[in-house]
Amino acid sequence: MKVLLTGATGYIGSAVTEHLAAAGHHVVALTRSADPQPGRAWHAQLVGDTADPASLAGAVTPEIEAVIHLAPPSGDADVDTAVIEALATPLRGTGRPFVYTSGVWVLGATGDAREVGEQAPTNPIDIVGYRPRIEQRVLAEVAEGVRAVVVRPGIVYGRGGGIPAILVDRARSQGMPEYYGEQDVRWPTVHVDDLAELFVAAIERAEAGTVWHGVGDSAVPVRDLARAAGRAAGVLAAPRAIPVDQAAHVFGPLFADALALDQSVSGAAARATLGWRPDRPGPVAELVSGSYRPVEVFGAPDGPQTDAEVAAIRRLVAEVEHAQQNELVDRFLGVFRQEDPVWTTAHGERLSGFEDIATFTRKVLPGAAAESTAVYDVERVLFLRPDIAAVNLRQQPVRHDGTRIADRPEGRPLYILAKDHGTWRIAAAQNTVAIA
Incomplete structure (x- = not known):
């Protein structure tokens, strides 16, 4: 018409x-x-x-x-x-x-x-x-x-x-x-x-x-x-x-x-x-994780396809946050790729392979949110290839009512994400504490 x-x-x-x-x-x-x-x-x-x-x-x-x-x-x-x-x-x-x-x-x-x-x-x-x-x-x-x-x-x-x-x-x-x-x-x-x-x-x-x-x-x-x-x-x-x-x-x-x-x-x-x-x-x-909070994007052209990929990456990070806040071990492990992921935690523990990450998660995640938790916001995405992205995050400690815990430092995680059968998953992660 x-x-x-x-x-x-x-x-x-x-x-x-x-x-x-x-x-x-x-x-x-x-x-x-x-x-x-x-x-x-x-x-x-x-x-x-x-x-x-x-x-x-x-x-x-x-x-x-x-x-x-x-x-x-x-x-x-x-x-x-x-x-x-x-x-x-x-x-x-x-x-x-x-x-x-x-x-x-x-x-x-x-x-x-x-x-x-x-x-x-x-x-x-x-x-x-x-x-x-x-x-x-x-x-x-x-x-x-x-x-x-x-x-x-x-x-x-x-x-x-x-x-x-x-x-x-x-x-x-x-x-x-x-x-x-x-x-x-x-x-x-x-x-x-x-x-x-x-x-x-x-x-x-x-x-x-x-x-x-x-x-x-x-x-x-x-x-x-x-x-x-x-x-x-x-x-x-x-x-x-x-x-x-x-x-x-x-x-x-x-x-x-x-x-x-x-x-x-x-x-x-x-x-x-x-x-x-x-x-x-x-x-x-x-x-929380959409169009009202801009993300810096590098290495990909402006357009609907890039917007869709960034939205998918933000959904993955939201899943990380949800799983951690609710102590959902299996859902947290679901954000990692099965093949040879690596993770260095905020406490400096180096984990190699899915089984190491799973063992660590099953040990530390239950009870981790008893007193406080954290929120994660995507700040920058660098597309190294269409199926590989480096993602800078801001991690802020919060109480269960969502208010910031002022006397605790923030984190600055870096995720390397890879497409796994069309779905973004974490291939490597480095959680770094930000000291003011």
Whole structure:
């Protein structure tokens, strides 16, 4: 399809562009400026501004086979209604899809419900107060022969952006991770690339008049997100709760209320009906060892393949951390290659071969995390060959609540990783204590 996309230059729009193009669709980007933007996977570019509905006249030509409206609302219900009119009218009588982007905040606080679905009544918080009316205006186009669809994303994360990036920036600037409102606040979340795939599914398969929740994880404790954001910012401390009225001084009262909103929202309908499969790492994992914590990479070209290999290496290091923190001997041994691995421990013990490493691990790992443990962060990756990588790590001692143990030295492990039947494993490891 030839798809007109508003908001094409934005955080979500950039991901949607890539996934539409990968699925064989042609993206016609609606942008406020005619300035070219190299590197975008756009088929064509049109000038128009959703803050000025009159500028959209002629944007939806007979060649446009679908419209995805991703641009943020203007804050004026009349303007946003006029935008819907301008974009949807040319589609009337064609049965072509018009997909409108709303959000789960229209549901308001979900209370004691385990999860709420698309049939739940709306009860919008003030920041999205009129958006349910815009949803209904979009869905009314079904009667005019438009395949109108509404997508309500959860809190979007991934690619280092979205609201979680605010948590990271605040942790870094304040020297303390923070969250807003009550301790038990939960956010429904979705990875930006999973969400982009839902938009592709919506234009391809969603029936007219349907509403879909773009939610990968229904209710993630925001306290856990805050702790992970602190980790991404290099701040290992217990997160603190910021009262809403205090947060309002930083974010404004409307956004502060949104950040403190407790919700549990189901995205099961899109999985069951549209075949949507959100499978990216969850938001806590993404914050701890994903796009919010950059890694220096050497010896490999920039691109998706290198990104995928670095992500796989980070998953291996996360497995090391998980196995050590939970004293899982077999899982820890599973990160080593079977053929002639070597390991020099932080105490200077030299281990040669898998059996030596296994004997040592079975002796020292049980009980090792009784009083404290450690976290591991990948800092640099040098690809010596496509299947051989040298990895610099930062190892920090922490208490079981994740706070840094200030009077203990850090470690600077060096791993030599090798591909073993397509999977990265440790071939050699040197754990070095860093003395300040």
